[in-house]
Amino acid sequence: MNSTNRAAVPAEPENGSAGSGPWLLALRRFLRNRVAVAFLVLFFLIVAFVLAAPLWADHVAHTGPNETHTLQKLHVDGKVREVVTPEGKPIGPQWFEADGKFFLGADSRLGRDEMVRLMYGGRTSLFIGFVSGFITTFLAVVLALLAGYYRGWVDAVIARSLDVLWSLPVLLIGIAIGTASALGGLGIGPIFIPGGSIWIPIFIISIFYTPYVARPIRGEVLSLSEKEFVESAVAQGAGPLRVMFGELLPNLASTIVVFFALNIANNMLFEAALSFLGAGVQPPNSSWGTMISIGEELLTTQPLLAIIPGVMIMLTVLSLNIVGDGLRDALDPRSKVRLEAKTGMAEPEGASV
């Protein structure tokens, strides 16, 4: 979209109408971003799709995600079709020809319903993405507040630790930890995660992605802590906790919301990579990453088995990224103006969408 087209969009006065809070203004700005709204709808559709897994499994496919049907035969249009042929070839997509059974075909020589596994696998992938996103964001915010508020040696220790973590080859270490802990589980102090648990990839992702969120938030805390409202709170006798969580945190909310959305997308990609390489979600449980891994073995004869979960990951990550960008523009429109001013694409404030 060029600036001429954008100029046609009615500008929203930054001070808003009387009684409109900043969140309502942000919502209005977000809703005017049609692309972001469209991808938000797509994201909700994906979430609805995976949440409907038990309904599809019980009422349409009549099978669970891990149930094998190696020797089962389907009756389609008076013909008998084997779910897995004697040569070990799984049946392809049946769409609605078999009343919704094996809608996307069978996943492997084990004859599991690909559609059911896609839906349940999506639940796993999204669950890992959300939970690790939440943990990452929580850890990042706490560390950033401590570092940015106290500064000095606290900041030095936290910032350098984050630098060290940042400098590590995340995927290789993730694979190493995931593989090693798949056998005996993962023990950290009093916490023990048994081998094969989906909490292992969640833990790995949460720890290794913390610096990616903590460092920019720390920068923002450093900037905010020099503002007058912080000095004023300190002058009124507010303690460190009150300043950090009562004054700084609310002003970080928009940044946190944006990072949370983007972080979920990154985490899902990392989970997919770990699972594809056998260090994430462990069989027989499915995630979109494990499904690509299984499908990859049958790529030449049943390419859809790898392509469909790959497309699901792409759509989910794309929608989260675009929604994240939309949220950033809506919550902090000046950031976009600043960015565009640097690139010579500045436009009148308030005209951005």
Added chain:
Amino acid sequence: MKKVRAAIAVLAFAAVTALALASCGSGSDSSSSGGSSGGEGKQGGTLNITYASFPDYMDPQLSYTQEGWSAMGEVYIPLLTYEHGEGSKGAEVIPGLAKEMPKISNGGKTYTLFLRPGLKYSNGEPVKASDFPYAVERMFKVNSGGSTFYTSIVGAEKFAKTKQGSIPGIKTNDKTGEIQIELEKPRGTFANELGLMFVAPVPKGTPNEDLSASPPPGTGPYMITKSQPGRGWEVARNPYWEKANSKAMPDYPTGLIDGAKVTIVRNPQTQVNDIEQGKYDYMENPPPADRYTEVKENFEGTQFRVEPTISTYYFWMNTQEPPFDDAKVRQAVNYAVDPAALERVYSGQIKGTQQILPPGMPGYEKLELYPHDMEKAKELLKEANPSDMDITVWTDTESPNNEAGEYYEGVLKELGFNTKLKILNADNYFTVIGNQSTPDLDTGFSDWFQDYPHPNDFFEPLLAGESIQPTNNQNFGNFNDPEVNKEIAKLGEEQLGSEQEAAYTELDKEVMEEAPWAPYGTRTLSTFVSSAINLENVIYSPTFGAYLTSFEFNE
């Protein structure tokens, strides 16, 4: 015998023999070149080989897998060895480092052999008769999975426990090369077992530890020059083969190729692509199920060959711990596992069986004790009412063993067990499940390919109580039935005849009634080479896999 997670292939030795004979006719050249080498193919070249997983060990005393034996079969030659041939010919024991077959006396309890003179290791050290007991003692000291074959040597059992002193049952004379082995009792399979790599001589002073990263010197036509566990290894010609050993063992093939570089490629799709494009010359494991039909259709006869094997694929159950300490529970599992389903999981590369002995093994008679019946399985389990229903199911990452494990886990779940599936890297799967200190060894996948054509090979190492070891255990079910132990020991002493074969048939039934395993099939494997290789001459031994000396590049 060893487990094969990978290929087995095959044959075509007729051309080798014919060409070798032709070369003999040309005069003294054949003897100076160290015997037959696979024909008149192109001399030289380095073979690029790919394996899907690294062998369990790159140490002759420790390795007990097809991959390991295939990798080292022509590096470490035992006193006796196996004919370079296919099928039953390849299972024939012939003299190796020994001058001739052993002289057996004292009612089958004394074996006397003489070392060939002038033999040298690949580091130039002379091979001595006393290196043989050193290798046997080393095998016991490192708790090798092959130990069970040699405990009948006088004093070996005590040595295995104490690991102190020496084994009094082996006497040697380095001057004459005489090696005399005294057994506690006659052992019908001992000559076969002297042909296994577990007792291949290594230089005295070889450390008593796993030497996979720096394998010891050997006596064969090739030597390992570099080994990187998990990644690959390289072999080159043994300089002392041409100088010494080939003259001492003129019948042993020298081989045409100069060496080989072996790379672990864990993705079998990539392996197939690389073979088709000529990046690799031979893949040790079979093509993946998805490509199997395509490869077979396109390359059978020119670059691809299918071979039957004498093997049993099975799920073991730990008979010492609940819930599998109850025979009814194990029988229930046997009723629940459906070999027909597993035939499809293996893309038709296994044929369903439900017994210990595979087709082709003396004593085999088809048993149908557990026709698939899930209802009956559930009834039996209900009757048994096991106290512990939480179990861990083990398998390895190599396809389709991983899927077989997933199938099995699903079956156990359907029976009502609370299951946890553990899929381990194929490189160390058997080492981990063979270690008794590994927690939760309840049940899992295994397979067994014959070491030699004797049914004892399927009972003694796998199902005799004496075979249970703290590490490198092969009796994964820890099956220890006094009656069965007695019968295995008794039959092991006798030479195989029709009476013994009938007794093994009965033993097969007796053991399967106790159901320590849920066997599900016997495997078909394959050889796949690039267009640069002369497939016709590649010899696949039932014991050592594809012989390196049988490879040759096309002109």
